[in-house]
Amino acid sequence: MNTLENLLVKKQSHICYITFSREQQLNALNTKTFEELSTVLDDIAADQDIWGVIVTGAGSKAFIAGADIKEFQSLDEKEGRLLATSGHGVMDRIYNFDKPVIAAINGFALGGGLELALACHMRVAAVSAKLGLPEVSLGLIPGYGGTQRLTDLVGRGKAMEMILSGNMITSEEALSWGMINHVTEVEDLLSKAEEILGHIFSRSKTSVKAAIRAINASISKEENGYEVEVAEFGKCFGQPDFTEGVSAFVEKRKPKF
Numbered sequence: 343m344n345t346l347e348n349l350l351v352k353k354q355s356h357i358c359y360i361t362f363s364r365e366q367q368l369n370a371l372n373t374k375t376f377e378e379l380s381t382v383l384d385d386i387a388a389d390q391d392i393w394g395v396i397v398t399g400a401g402s403k404a405f406i407a408g409a410d411i412k413e414f415q416s417l418d419e420k421e422g423r424l425l426a427t428s429g430h431g432v433m434d435r436i437y438n439f440d441k442p443v444i445a446a447i448n449g450f451a452l453g454g455g456l457e458l459a460l461a462c463h464m465r466v467a468a469v470s471a472k473l474g475l476p477e478v479s480l481g482l483i484p485g486y487g488g489t490q491r492l493t494d495l496v497g498r499g500k501a502m503e504m505i506l507s508g509n510m511i512t513s514e515e516a517l518s519w520g521m522i523n524h525v526t527e528v529e530d531l532l533s534k535a536e537e538i539l540g541h542i543f544s545r546s547k548t549s550v551k552a553a554i555r556a557i558n559a560s561i562s563k564e565e566n567g568y569e570v571e572v573a574e575f576g577k578c579f580g581q582p583d584f585t586e587g588v589s590a591f592v593e594k595r596k597p598k599f
């Protein structure tokens with residue numbers, strides 16, 4: 343990987359930590375950040391030693407305060423569509439990543455920043471974090487998948503309330519809505535995400551990958567989730583992890599995946 347300007351990347355104990363790092367702009371997502379993120383995702387997708395990913399924001403104030411508003415000031419309709427299409431590409435990549443990705447939300451997660459967190463497989467937020475989709479206050483709507491993924495997680499009524507009002511909510515509210523998985527003190531945020539990954543790492547990697555694929559198919563418009571589940575379930579039977587998992591159960595020992 344070339345030197346990165348807007349991301350810090352650390353690999354440790356099978357986890358890749360990606361930190362959005364434009365602290366002076368509250369880690370707002372600009373074109374360069376998206377380019378760098380694509381490169382990092384390519385790298386970790388191919389890295390057999392990386393089993394899971396944690397994304398977070400630099401500093402104490404923001405996870406990501408949205409897409410970089412200053413970059414869109416002069417866009418027309420065609421350019422707006424292109425911006426959303428390329429944003430969708432990166433968000434879909436995270437959503438469909440075959441290693442678990444957890445957002446550790448350390449502060450403001452707004453607009454495109456919350457949409458990125460919603461694309462992750464799970465979300466843990468600091469008790470002080472604020473979450474919102476304030477695009478209506480800019481004359482926009484969420485454009486990186488937020489109208490769909492928020493609705494999937496919290497239902498149409500809550501998604502309408504959040505998106506149409508543009509208001510922020512606390513992490514406790516987000517937890518009660520089902521938008522995030524856990525709330526922690528800010529100092530415990532990464533360790534909570536690591537704890538979740540630690541449990542997942544003890545399980546079969548082929549099963550984890552198959553489960554992500556089947557769960558994601560539940561809201562796909564192109565495929566039937568039940569059919570994907572049947573296919574992925576069937577594929578597990580040809581895998582060494584199945585032989586090991588079942589043998590370990592019969593022999594009353596822990597499986598070694």
Ligand SMILES: C/C=C/C(=O)SCCNC(=O)CCNC(=O)[C@H](O)C(C)(C)COP(=O)(O)OP(=O)(O)OC[C@H]1O[C@@H](n2cnc3c(N)ncnc32)[C@H](O)[C@@H]1OP(=O)(O)O
Nearest residue numbers: 366367368370407408409410411412452453454476485486
């Ligand atoms: C498809 C996706 C669409 C979108 O994502 S649209 C964007 C949605 N996001 C937002 O609308 C949030 C914009 N930001 C804010 O409302 C505020 O910030 C906060 C409430 C998060 C924090 O307010 P405060 O504590 O007063 O900080 P500050 O002085 O506003 O921000 C510090 C610096 O960060 C820059 N910044 C913050 N958010 C963005 C952003 N989303 N795009 C570009 N820059 C941003 C500011 O401008 C400023 O910088 P400088 O000191 O140079 O003026």
